[in-house]
Amino acid sequence: MLENVKHVILVLSGKGGVGKSTVSTQLALTLKEKGFKVGLLDIDLCGPSVPYLLQLEGKDVHQCPQGWVPVYTDAGQKLGVMSIGFLLDDRNSSVVWRGPKKTAMVKQFLTDVYWGDLDYLIIDTPPGTSDEHITVMENLKQVKCDGAVIVTSPQEVAIEDVRKEITFCKKTGIPIIGIVENMSGFVCPNCTECINIFSSGGGSALSNLLQIPLLGTLPIDPNVGALLGKACVVDFPESTAAKVFHQIVDAISKEV
Numbered sequence: 430m431l432e433n434v435k436h437v438i439l440v441l442s443g444k445g446g447v448g449k450s451t452v453s454t455q456l457a458l459t460l461k462e463k464g465f466k467v468g469l470l471d472i473d474l475c476g477p478s479v480p481y482l483l484q485l486e487g488k489d490v491h492q493c494p495q496g497w498v499p500v501y502t503d504a505g506q507k508l509g510v511m512s513i514g515f516l517l518d519d520r521n522s523s524v525v526w527r528g529p530k531k532t533a534m535v536k537q538f539l540t541d542v543y544w545g546d547l548d549y550l551i552i553d554t555p556p557g558t559s560d561e562h563i564t565v566m567e568n569l570k571q572v573k574c575d576g577a578v579i580v581t582s583p584q585e586v587a588i589e590d591v592r593k594e595i596t597f598c599k600k601t602g603i604p605i606i607g608i609v610e611n612m613s614g615f616v617c618p619n620c621t622e623c624i625n626i627f628s629s630g631g632g633s634a635l636s637n638l639l640q641i642p643l644l645g646t647l648p649i650d651p652n653v654g655a656l657l658g659k660a661c662v663v664d665f666p667e668s669t670a671a672k673v674f675h676q677i678v679d680a681i682s683k684e685v
């Protein structure tokens with residue numbers, strides 16, 4: 430049920446493994462830290478990593494008369510999470526459903542979860558533009574989707590995939606809030622120097638070329654990889670990553 434959800438934000442990526450779920454979870458945690466009431470819906474049915482990244486594995490989803498109750502990260506119920514991962518027996522089992530069953534599951538996630546009043550619902554989508562994305566867009570027609578954040582890595586191939594995401598957003602009428610370039614450089618744990626591993630500047634070149642804002646450039650940071658349930662903006666407030674998440678939230682607040 431999305432009636433009482435003020436803003437819906439999609440997180441997209443052209444390729445797997447570029448850090449889309451990390452961006453989704455840290456974005457949700459940053460919004461929560463700023464005092465908003467937030468929902469995080471993980472519709473990556475084949476690789477649901479949100480329960481792991483938030484250390485909520487093994488938690489059960491309950492039913493109430495209004496629908497499924499999300500799993501909350503905190504006693505104050507400021508961040509609620511729904512993922513197929515809560516419905517699977519263990520983290521290593523994966524869903525091998527065909528299109529119609531996946532579509533039905535995503536639809537159920539959009540209609541049957543009792544989120545209550547939310548300021549923001551962040552939807553972590555699978556990589557690419559699949560059946561799940563189309564179902565989301567069809568079911569969001571009644572609700573306004575405020576925009577998409579596109580996550581990419583600096584390699585040329587990932588950047589090419591971003592163009593496909595942009596085409597999908599244009600065709601489905603979703604405003605693009607901006608691009609986040611992840612895994613751009615490596616923060617040395619010894620001296621915190623950032624070393625570029627791939628060619629740098631891909632995100633900003635793409636942003637200039639396609640006239641889409643670059644929301645931030647996140648380096649590979651061992652502290653970010655080890656966050657697991659913790660908010661980067663709280664635990665590492667001085668890090669580049671924390672600054673980038675504040676920037677993303679500022680861009681979202683301006684857009685919606």
Ligand SMILES: Nc1ncnc2c1ncn2[C@@H]1O[C@H](COP(=O)(O)OP(=O)(O)OP(=O)(O)O)[C@@H](O)[C@H]1O
Nearest residue numbers: 445446447448449450451476478648649650653654
């Ligand atoms: N900036 C970063 N610094 C360090 N580790 C990172 C960073 N971004 C992501 N990771 C790590 O990389 C791994 C993959 O990230 P994540 O699960 O967010 O990617 P994804 O794009 O959602 O992948 P999938 O396509 O499988 O859903 C995770 O272990 C995560 O902790």
Ligand code: SF4
Nearest residue numbers: 617618619620622624
């Ligand atoms: S960045 Fe600095 S501390 Fe890290 S490996 Fe290089 S020289 Fe050593």
